[in-house]
Amino acid sequence: MSHFHGRLGSLAYGGDYNPEQWGPEVHAEDSELMREAGVNLATVGIFSWARAEPDPGHYDFDWLDGHLDRLAADGVAVCLATMTASPPPWLARLHPETLPVLDDGTLLYPGSRQHWCPSSPVFRTYAVRLVEQLAKRYAHHPALALWHIGNEYGCHISRHCHCEVSTAAFRTWLRERYGSVDALNEAWSTTFWSQRYSAFEEIHTPRTAPSFRNPAQQLDYRRFSSDELLACYLAEKEVLDRLTPGIPVTTNFVPLAPTLDLFRWAREMDVVSYDSYPDPHDANAAHETAFNYDVMRGLKNGDPWLLMEQAPSAVNWRRRNGRKQAGRMRLDSWQAVAHGADSVLFFQWRASRGGAEKFHSAMVPHGGRDTRIFREVGALGTELAEHPALLGSRPERAEAALLFDWPNWWALEQEAHPSADVRLLDGARALHKPLYDASVACDVVPADGDFSPYKLLLVPHLYSLSAETADRITSFVRSGGTALVTYFSGITDEHDRVYLGGYPAPLREVLGLHIDEFDPLAEGERIELSSGAGELWSEDVILEGAQAVETFTDGRPAVTRHAYGEGTAWYLATTPDPATLRALMDRIRREKAITPALPDLPQGTQARTRIAADGTRVHVVYDYGAGEIAVKRG
Template sequence: MGIHFGGDYNPEQWPEEVWAEDLELMKAAHVTMVTAGIFSWAKVEPRPGQWDFGWFDRVMDGLAGAGIAVCLATMTASPPPWLSRAHPEILPEGPDGQRRWPGGRQHYCPSSPVYRTHAVRLVEQLATRYADHPALAMWHVGNEYGCHTRQCFCDVSAADFRRWLRTRYGSIDALNATWSTAFWSQGYGDFDEVLPPRTAPTFPNPAQQLDYLRFGDEALRTCYLAEKEVLERLTPGVPVTTNLMPQHKPVDAFAWAPHMDAMALDFYQDPYAADDHVRAGYVFDLMRSARSGQPWLLLEQAPSAVNWRPRNGPKPPGAMRLWSWQAVAQGADAVLFFQWRQSLGGAEKFHSAMVPHGGTGTRIFREVTELGRELAAVPGIEGTRSRAEVALLADWHSWWALELDSKPSTALDHSRIALDHYRPLFEAGVACDVLPPQRDLTGYRLVVVPNLYLLTERDAERLADYVRDGGRLLVSFFSGIVDAHDRVHPGGYPGPLRELLGLRVEEFWPLATHQSVSVGDGTYTGRADLWSEAVDLQGAEPLAHFTNGDLTGRPALTRHTYGQGTAWYVATRPDPALLRALLDDVRSEAGVTPVLPNLPPGVQATVREGTDVRYVFLLNHGADPADITLPRPLRDALTPDGPTVTQLTLPPRGVAVLTGPSTPTTHT
């Protein structure tokens, strides 16, 4: 089968005479899969209950005849104008009570029973009609849930929220206790008094806000599951997925993963961000980890520029190839683009496409075609997996709670903190899984906790058990502070982590904008910014202290032996070099080794393995050529009858895919 290659196909934008040309060009570009129908609702149901699938039948038949598989969209991402005209109550409202009108996309309230009824009716038509179609390979439900309508605050959503709360808490007394409503005279006498956290004179109740974020995620997922139920009933055995977005706060990827037959992602790297490949690495590892290492699908990326950033730079020559191979190197079994043919009108007409406005005689089409040929030339990669000895923990509930208002500092950014801790592992060439704290940590040599502001007692016990049994754990600042309802753990900070870390945080000391402090007087020396804490040792040993500022002499980095294992604590945000030095030592003590030793700066190294074959991917994200020595010979998989090499030079944006027999007990 090979790595699937292709993109979103929107033939309704073009006259039918173009469709035949599309099929010929797809074959020339080595396209094996397209996603079709994402925004076709108004075309297949131009009036309520009046179906016109004839044109789409011809599209599906043509793709099948060309040997191209279809990831068939359920077409429900953008309701047709007649639906919102007949039922304006489906339109979403913001927290300020302002209605969001049609004219864009995703103009529906996720809780609307009218929207869900019409969406399910459409899906039943699609699944019945195309259940046995030879082109159907998988289902694509909705599109980018929560991209534009992240939450709705209308009366329909309010009623759905109250239903959700009754199910969750059972009684209004339980809700009052959990939400700490004794504060600011917020006690409720009945569920009917509860509203969404709409715009208020000052800070809304944080527990209410947190629960509404949970509810909003579940409301979106309920839409997905309603459509998925129809598909599983009418087309059993056909995989079902939807396209998530990177570091997308409204949608908890870990909660959605059990309901997706394959994780799928849209990722648009920014050519103007010099280190966006690190962010890509984190998101790709999260996608791979969400379903326990199962290969995932890159359903959208751009061949070159997008249309929605303030400055939309093109991808320079070689960047699209490099970033596509990065996805494969980190577990993707599909590389698809938005979109196949560049639109002539509409909001995304300046978004690049596989076939640009300039046609086939363009750099973009040449690069796309060459990538398709290259992916087709290595058919054994699909289905292979990566193994990691390091787990980095992330949790959507903690993210939601951390970034609510009225904190010691509003500068704490969950995604930035996560990347700060992921970067030293990525740059060292260390494989890393990104997991929720509820996941089994058995088998990991090292667990890194960038920040878990919200941490339940049970998850804290899980971390303690891991270290007690011999694990190595690194925890950073402002972790273990509140429970699942944003209530501070009693007994002092960091709550249920105090014994494990061997310390007490007496007071938070967030740093001012542009302020930094020195760290030294011990094993490690450097600077830190953003945050600091007044730490009292209760069994831990200091590795470095603050050496200037109000906390001079107080511990900044600590180490604590706990049971058979060790826990480190970082009470500030170290500069990248200092954090790299610390994590290098921590992973060395944990026995974690990189894929390849002594990687040149900017070079990424990853491994995917099957039963009897392994692939080593080397990608040069740097600006200079990189000389690489391999510990043992491997064959160049991108060259027909490729040579066996032990040394190679990667140019800037260069890619090497090397193969050899599987060696489960080693990294290289």
């Protein structure tokens, strides 16, 4: 990222710029307003394929040359998109086989975006051909600072495609994964419901079926879908790495979703990029956004990431699109920086006159310069530029970490489970929030990550757990760490096959207990604890060395603590109410001497620390309640 940082000098500020929507008189004003707002980075060309290749093999980049030259002259660096997010209509006309198909057989047509099958070799051929033209033409352009492949992969085709091309690709993927049909049958438990396959050619993508579809098949299909989209990204990245070495490459992830295995994707990215759209009407948005940002920071082991998109005010796609009140955009932006972002970018620079997103707010609203939003945009640009030391600074490693795993997310929330209300994000955010409320930083780590730097490991609903990860959690505790594990963890292996011998079999020893039977609660039901109350879940815990710290009123253990080796393993057999969980987490923090980045912070104030290249510690302090921001050295 040295090239990118060197082009900027301070935190990246700007957003998606779509000059093809406007004429020369607007372009001249854009230059003036970008200088006024302090813009130093523009993302160009996200949805420009039809403009750049109006007919197959006929490329027109003259218009783009002028815009990039103008931006370079204005001192604005460019994040240049490969334009492949939305193919031109002629591709569907010439190659209708590139269109995606839903699991019920519905064909999706052009007229929106992302209307392409990720497994289609035809689509990939045309996409790569376009990227080669772009890379050859702009490899040495002075504006080029970053490449942006595609856009929001999986946003609309979230479960891949079910056409015959995808079905054939799925069979190939399964052959590579299992090697033989017998191995697949074993992994998929196909003796159940007479599903045994005698050949890979008998296997389909999990399409609409009379009843519950095979859960292991669905889980592998989610893995396959993430991998096929990644293959599209990598096909373009290979061209860029070959023709423009030294220019970093990224793509923007959608607001935290189960679509893609982001830890797997992040290994192939030079820098992680993220689109953040908290709902101004949601009272919990600030914490949920902080958690999402911690996930983004964790994808590349704490490296800075890019806030690629946010809204200056309202979006256009909710049922009720509330605006951000005065000061909220500034708070949202600094929150991202506090949690590791090297950029504050928006969708988009100038609000569109037509199209589906014409009522999505922009840095330059329909009213132009003389608007509240643009005045706030200019003030924020000035403020961000005053802190150049933040660019490239690395967020300080936290003392607590939360284990997060996409395949587990997919497996946990499948059908035919004890409770459909046990959801990974709910469980993860519940454990994260007491730390957030105490202004204690929390990293997010993958199942195969390094737990050793941390004092505390939070493990929410790790339903699908490999033996290797179970051993690593056990070793972490044995070596002196503290782990907090929540219910419905350690239930199945990576193929969704239940571990035998008493739940949670692979964690039974370290937790010092086993579960005799699940007892999920009815909708809206609460269960009393020895202090406080529990929600969603209860179960019959049999102690095998652990001690009950909290009990249900009938005497069953609800919260347990087990000394194991040099460390401690905690277990939650319910979701405690927020006050009870906060008290428990405060106790655990005190035992491990985990403290906030800054002492004596007022209630509601958050502080996160970033360390500059010269070792300087920079504290970013923000408070949503008071609407205050401070940047402190020391």
